[in-house]
Amino acid sequence: EVQLVESGGGLVQPGGSLRLSCAASGFTFSSYWMSWVRQAPGKGLEWVANIKQDGSEKYYVDSVKGRFTISRDNAKNSLYLQMNSLRAEDTAVYYCARDSSGYDLKSYYYYMDVWGKGTTVTVSS
Amino acid sequence: SYELTQPPSVSVSPGQTARITCSGDALPKQYAYWYQQKPGQAPVLVIYKDSERPSGIPERFSGSSSGTTVTLTISGVQAEDEADYYCQSADSSGPVVFGGGTKLTVL
Numbered sequence: 001e002v003q004l005v006e007s008g009g010g011l012v013q014p015g016g017s018l019r020l021s022c023a024a025s026g027f028t029f030s031s032y033w034m035s036w037v038r039q040a041p042g043k044g045l046e047w048v049a050n051i052k053q054d055g056s057e058k059y060y061v062d063s064v065k066g067r068f069t070i071s072r073d074n075a076k077n078s079l080y081l082q083m084n085s086l087r088a089e090d091t092a093v094y095y096c097a098r099d100s101s102g103y104d105l106k107s108y109y110y111y112m113d114v115w116g117k118g119t120t121v122t123v124s125s
Numbered sequence: 126s127y128e129l130t131q132p133p134s135v136s137v138s139p140g141q142t143a144r145i146t147c148s149g150d151a152l153p154k155q156y157a158y159w160y161q162q163k164p165g166q167a168p169v170l171v172i173y174k175d176s177e178r179p180s181g182i183p184e185r186f187s188g189s190s191s192g193t194t195v196t197l198t199i200s201g202v203q204a205e206d207e208a209d210y211y212c213q214s215a216d217s218s219g220p221v222v223f224g225g226g227t228k229l230t231v232l
Contacts, residue, residue: 112158
């Protein structure tokens with residue numbers, strides 16, 4: 001069974017740090033781009049970051065650039081999100097997602113076809 | 126970057142057809158995708174590449190594209206379809222964009 005399980009969430013003070021992990025199973029982890037997507041309480045989905053299969057390319061939403069770092073360990077089938085200088089507005093459920101991407105005859109495609117259940121991050125004093 | 130615009134809410138009676146739109150200037154050049162999210166649950170992909178349906182998604186879910194607007198259509202809406210729906214797109218430069226979401230209410 002294809003599965004993604006996030007961990008590492010919790011309560012942290014503003015300015016603090018947290019490292020999220022995502023354990024993948026049931027598929028060849030090293031063959032896929034991976035993403036982190038978050039959802040603030042009562043709000044919509046927001047893509048946070050993604051990383052290429054070999055880790056050579058990484059992209060971030062502007063609001064987390066310079067504070068968050070996405071990484072992966074293909075030997076451990078794991079995805080990570082290091083979050084530093086946390087702010088109240090980073091409070092959210094953070095989802096790990098497997099991405100399907102490539103080119104077909106029409107266009108480039110990129111979407112999330114498998115999601116974890118999420119881990120909650122609360123930034124508050 | 127670019128934006129995707131969805132109506133905040135759509136209401137429909139059981140058995141009727143629900144249509145949820147997503148507009149964006151980049152959509153004529155990029156595929157769109159749709160996710161369903163029920164309260165307290167993770168999102169689920171229901172449409173990919175504008176109109177393709179993943180295995181396990183009921184046939185009543187369909188997608189279409191016309192110019193700068195893509196549409197998720199749910200035919201014969203059932204009570205279990207009540208959820209938030211998000212469109213998403215991406216270009217090859219890396220960033221991914223979600224629409225603001227539409228709450229579908231089944232009356």
